[in-house]
Amino acid sequence: MKSFLIKCMFGAMALGVLLIGNTVKAEDWETTGLTDKAIKVGVMGPFTGNASSYSKTQIGLMAYFKHINDQGGIHGRKFEMFPEDTACAPAKGIAAAKKLVHQDKVFYLHGNSCSAVAMAVKPTVSPTGIPWIIAHAVNPKITMPVNEKKSIYHGVPAGPAYGSTMGEFVMSKPGAKRIAMITHTNDWAKAYCDPAIKVIKATGGEIVLEQALERGQTDATAQVLKLKGAKPDFILGCLYEAETVIFLRDAKKYGLRIPVMGTAGTDLENTLERLGDKDAVKDYYVLHAFVDKVDGPKMKKWNDIILKYNPDETITGFSAVSMASGVAAVKALQNVGPDLTRSKFIAELDKIKGLSTGILACDITWSATDRHGCKKSAVAGFVDGNPTVLSSWGKPW
Amino acid sequence: MDIFLQLTLSGLSQGAIFALIALSLTVVYRATTIVNFGHGDFVMAGAFFVYVLVIYVELPYVFAAISAVLIMLGMGLGVSRGFIDPIKAGPHIGFAMMSISLGYVLRGGARFLWGREVFPMPRVFDIEPFFIGNLVVTGDVLFISAIVAVFLLIFFFIFYRTTTGVIIQAVYQSERGATLIGVNVRAFHQSMWGVGLAMGALAGILIAPISLLHPDLGATFLIRGFAAMTLGGFGSLGGAVVGGLLLGVAEQLFGFYINSSLQDITAYLIIVAVLVIRPAGLFGRTVTVRV
Incomplete structure (x- = not known):
């Protein structure tokens, strides 16, 4: 009996130590990285x-x-x-x-x-x-x-928020219904374009043509001529910055003057700087995270x-x-x-x-x-030649 | 018909660059039997040298371009002397490993210095596009085609019509024979590395204003250079040029008439198709070995 009591006592003590230890550990976890100052x-x-x-x-x-x-x-x-x-x-x-x-x-x-x-x-x-x-x-x-x-x-x-904004902006253009796409075929591009397509289809638009332009391609003649033939109202461009520049340059070259909606992988000022041609970028709109221009x-x-x-x-x-x-x-x-x-x-x-x-x-x-x-995100585009942050087509943020 | 002509014109302009790269690969391959797997990065390096000389040193573009070509010529001599000659006694695979490694060192160096930024390359001439009927002819197309055409004329003139060309052909045909008549074959190999890299640099300088400049610029062009070499026939100088032009046009036609997703893999499709159907390419020689 005596040894049973002693065992119980030790057991209770061990349990107590364990509980106290865990409590201390939990308290430690809660306040790790904190001091009074x-x-x-x-x-x-x-x-x-x-x-x-x-x-x-x-x-x-x-x-x-x-x-x-x-x-x-x-x-x-x-x-x-x-x-x-x-x-x-x-x-x-x-x-x-x-x-x-x-x-x-x-x-x-x-x-x-x-x-x-x-x-x-x-x-x-x-x-x-x-x-x-x-x-x-x-x-x-x-x-x-x-x-x-x-x-x-x-x-x-996150990606879906950006993609949805792209779709909403495209469809906010009066009369926009026939939407074409030019896109990389990787996950990055899909993360932008898929939610955008979902919004476009849900709001009465249709995707009339999909064109691929892969990373590293240096000419978009074939894609631009195809897009021109499809006569879309708006083009979704899920492209990195170098290919965006190549596409916009060729679009201007072959007289494709249709608004293009780009991703957050590019920005307006840099695209203009790389193209060096304001006329080629005047129909380009791009996701813009901020409430105002960067400056x-x-x-x-x-x-x-x-x-x-x-x-x-x-x-x-x-x-x-x-x-x-x-x-x-x-x-x-x-x-x-x-x-x-x-x-x-x-x-x-x-x-x-x-x-x-x-x-x-x-x-x-x-x-x-x-x-x-x-x-959601804002969109930036050139309005009357000036970079402008927009909430929808023609509407400043 | 207008669209077909437009695609062909654009393809020829792109193809001229591929031709130059394929030719520069072929020059080294014919002279040394080494396939320079790092060549794309030497193309990129040439373009970056121009960028540095124009932007930082503020040299006029033409001087910068000539300087960059000369720098790459020197680099080619250095690569041959410093990295290829010492491993000549080793297995042939060593050359491939060396060229890949040198290419990655250059690419890594460019990434280290400039990150993954994409730079606008200064343009030499800003020629307004003009129309021939409905055909749009741009300044880039004219400029690239003219420079490559002039360069190829000079190159083939030297190769087929001068004493230097005869010596080069002699070494191409038999190194032992050339040695016997007093040609310094080692120096010849070094010069061909120099010429190959200089030609690659010229291609980089011509394409960078269009493709923009970034450290990964060369990777795309290397595979196209290989495809053009394969199509024209390995080791054939004329074949490399024709292969490059055909590849440029094929990419455009595939992209428009079949599917734009195929455009990027046209080069690979051509390599596979040629190797299966006509391994010697359009102008390559089939080697028969008597055993």
Whole structure:
């Protein structure tokens, strides 16, 4: 009997230790990366390598966090940033994520350009339940379906949102019904064109001709002559920037003067610069993430923040993209109050509804079941010879 | 009919570039029996040299183009002397590995310096398109066709009508025989690498204003160069030119009359078809070995 009691006592003690240990572990997890004075944020991005121009988004995001720090931080805590290079390479991205999670022990992750890297990193980050805000990559599968720990958020338009905007814009042109396409045949192009086609068909349009123009092709004569013969009202162009330029150049050459709707893989100013011919680009419309031109008055505030902390930085179409989700994260952190935990942060992120950041052309709305925060984009095109941000055909944003 | 003529004209212009690349590959192949798998990247390098000289050094375009061709000529000599000569005693596959590696080093270097950016290449002449009936003739078509035609005339004149050409033909036919009559075959190989790379550079310089400039520019042209070589017949100089022109036109006609998705694989289809139906190509010689 005595030995039974002793066994029970030891058993109870062991159970107690285990329970206390787990509680401590859970508490640890909730507040890892937090001190009274700091919130540690892991910022992954392609700071080197052939996609390093995307890292401007992370530079913009960190400038915004520095700006918040200079205003006193959030409930006495300041952002402590841990930039980690992925070089837009999945293997390097995984190593970066492991370092941030296990070595630097950050409170949450924010950033990520390059969908392939985010998809490769997801199996490493997702099981940890650490909050992770995708601030640039567009692959919708990074965040939907919602991951098992409900911890990943998309703070920029994902592929379907962009594609739908393309379709809506095309169909907003009065009388637009016969739509033709010129597209690469890869997943990237499909991510834009498929949702666009869905919208076009749902709103009474028809696809009258599909033409392929593959990467690296240097002449679009055959495609342009085919398109000209089909007499469409609008052309969807799901092409990378080099092929967009080749197509627009040949379109002008052979007198194909039909509006063309392009993806977020190109932008108006760069396309014009590469073509060097305003006349060839005057019928080109392109997805545009922001509420204003990159150097427009509505973007000045954000560009100034970037330049304040990075005086030598050149502002491009990438610079302010991630700042919008930074605004959302700051709002959620403020709403949590001083007793910050990861669970409370996630709960507050899910409460963000219709947040107009003043940066992106979409409001951010997250919920426990929908993590695609941005559902639309603006469109940029030349109106009376001037680059203009549009919400629909002929209607300025 | 107008459409057919337009496609043919555009195809000939593209084909002229393919012809130049195929010819430059053939020059090296005929002289050394080495297929330069990195040639596309040397084409790209030539274009980038012009870009650097025009944008950063601010040389006039024509001087920059001539300088770039000369730089690539020197690079060809250097590649032959520094990287090909030392492995001559090794297996033939070593040449292929070396040329692929050198190509990737160049591509990697360009990516390191310029990222994946796509640059607009300055244009030499901005000639307005004009019409012949309904046929649109652009400045690019005229310029490329004229430059390539003049170059080919000079090249074939030297090859068939000068003493230098006779020496080249002698080495092509028998290196041992050429050595016996006092030709420095090693120096000849080096010069042919130089000429091959310089010609490739010229192709890059001509196409970059149209295709835009980026580090991966050459990859597309390499396979087209191979297809043109195959169609014309491996080792045939004239065949490389005819093969390039036919490939350019075939791409356009396939793209329009069959399916635009096929345009990009026309080169591969031609390689497969020629190797199955007529392995020697249009102008290649069938080698008979008596055993």
